[in-house]
Amino acid sequence: MPADLRVAILITLAAACAACGERAPEGATLLAATRLYVSPDAEPIDDAAILIVGGKIAAAGPAKDIASGGALRLAACDGGTVTAGFQNSHVHFTEAKFAGAPARPAAELSAAMADMLNRHGFTTVLDTTSNLANTVALRERIGRGEVVGPRILTAGFALYPKNGIPIYLRDMAPDFLAMLSQPASVEEALADLQANLDGGADATKLFLMTPQGDGRYAFMQPDIALAATDETHRRGLPVLAHPTDIEGINLAIEAGVDILVHTTMGDGRTAWDAALIEQMRAKNMALVPTLMLFPYELERAGLPQRIVDAATGNAVEQVRAYAKAGGQILFGTDVGYMADYDPTEEYRLMARALTPMEILASLTTAPAARWQESSRRGRVAEGLDADLVVLEADPAADAANFAKVRCTIRAGRLTYGPPAG
Numbered sequence: 087m088p089a090d091l092r093v094a095i096l097i098t099l100a101a102a103c104a105a106c107g108e109r110a111p112e113g114a115t116l117l118a119a120t121r122l123y124v125s126p127d128a129e130p131i132d133d134a135a136i137l138i139v140g141g142k143i144a145a146a147g148p149a150k151d152i153a154s155g156g157a158l159r160l161a162a163c164d165g166g167t168v169t170a171g172f173q174n175s176h177v178h179f180t181e182a183k184f185a186g187a188p189a190r191p192a193a194e195l196s197a198a199m200a201d202m203l204n205r206h207g208f209t210t211v212l213d214t215t216s217n218l219a220n221t222v223a224l225r226e227r228i229g230r231g232e233v234v235g236p237r238i239l240t241a242g243f244a245l246y247p248k249n250g251i252p253i254y255l256r257d258m259a260p261d262f263l264a265m266l267s268q269p270a271s272v273e274e275a276l277a278d279l280q281a282n283l284d285g286g287a288d289a290t291k292l293f294l295m296t297p298q299g300d301g302r303y304a305f306m307q308p309d310i311a312l313a314a315t316d317e318t319h320r321r322g323l324p325v326l327a328h329p330t331d332i333e334g335i336n337l338a339i340e341a342g343v344d345i346l347v348h349t350t351m352g353d354g355r356t357a358w359d360a361a362l363i364e365q366m367r368a369k370n371m372a373l374v375p376t377l378m379l380f381p382y383e384l385e386r387a388g389l390p391q392r393i394v395d396a397a398t399g400n401a402v403e404q405v406r407a408y409a410k411a412g413g414q415i416l417f418g419t420d421v422g423y424m425a426d427y428d429p430t431e432e433y434r435l436m437a438r439a440l441t442p443m444e445i446l447a448s449l450t451t452a453p454a455a456r457w458q459e460s461s462r463r464g465r466v467a468e469g470l471d472a473d474l475v476v477l478e479a480d481p482a483a484d485a486a487n488f489a490k491v492r493c494t495i496r497a498g499r500l501t502y503g504p505p506a507g
């Protein structure tokens with residue numbers, strides 16, 4: 087062989103694998119990706135690899151640049167499209183399968199977590215109302231490695247208007263209903279709120295107006311809402327609100343709420359005008375769409391398809407308009423309240439309002455930014471938590487592919503995936 091050809095071959099080989107023959111750090115695990123989305127706003131990298139050491143990402147990039155010699159493999163997860171782990175910003179741990187968390191067999195709780203969250207790529211969740219002590223017990227057992235699940239942020243117990251439990255919660259167990267806070271004064275509200283935050287809650291959830299049936303609503307007193315947001319913000323934590331309708335959004339704006347946990351449902355009277363959207367954006371509010379909840383609820387109620395379609399279309403339009411105005415969107419589905427755990431329809435509905443990369447942002451970088459954790463999570467980059475999702479197909483081609491999860495990895499640990507083999 088002529089010497090110049092031999093040199094050319096050597097150069098080609100070197101380009102194909104500049105570093106992959108080098109030893110990986112001790113205890114490293116390698117994940118190979120057909121395509122890697124480092125973040126929603128960066129060009130994807132094809133034929134990539136991610137190196138995980140001690141629950142963190144040690145390296146991520148083109149496979150040829152990653153020192154992978156001797157690394158352990160997650161072979162069953164290799165060959166998919168990899169993104170940062172997803173956050174579902176609206177879940178509830180209120181179903182019977184999560185009850186009795188301090189003593190319930192770990193395998194039962196892990197199975198419940200897998201079914202609702204792990205298998206859908208969620209590595210962080212925001213529980214927007216539940217029994218605080220039970221949810222904190224779940225979080226602690228996950229933290230100890232007994233239960234396999236996501237990182238849990240919780241609002242614990244919400245505050246409701248006086249005599250204002252919403253009609254749709256009245257079927258809950260009486261002992262749960264008896265624990266719900268319906269303060270009559272600022273003092274009562276602050277006592278309940280402080281007990282909730284001192285008990286481990288990461289946010290305050292306010293029900294500013296609640297349906298009572300026959301078109302009637304109960305309203306939280308404005309001084310109670312303001313005092314609750316002031317105290318929560320004083321602790322550096324966010325306030326969530328369930329808006330119900332445009333009137334509820336206005337109350338949330340006045341009270342200084344940070345995150346609206348739903349769009350609003352209606353029949354054409356709920357279009358959000360430019361002035362409302364600008365006020366929300368000026369307050370730096372985040373919006374959790376929960377779009378598939380509307381067809382789920384309205385179809386259960388037996389409403390005609392044209393009404394279901396109109397209400398859903400309105401909610402889609404709210405998301406589109408808010409994102410276009412620069413408002414922050416946080417992915418969320420209300421699973422735990424909603425029994426349908428499959429997020430495919432949520433992605434399909436979101437794709438009517440957002441690009442696939444905007445949806446990826448709502449799952450990754452936007453929640454990381456909202457919780458001031460962008461330096462810790464939300465992207466696939468060196469030094470960040472090894473929270474990863476492996477998808478069977480590229481979500482840029484079809485947003486429904488966000489639901490086709492092959493593996494979920496939380497802090498370097500496989501929380502969902504095919505059996506090894």
Ligand SMILES: [Zn+2]
Pocket residue numbers: 176177178214420423
């Ligand atoms: Zn909910």
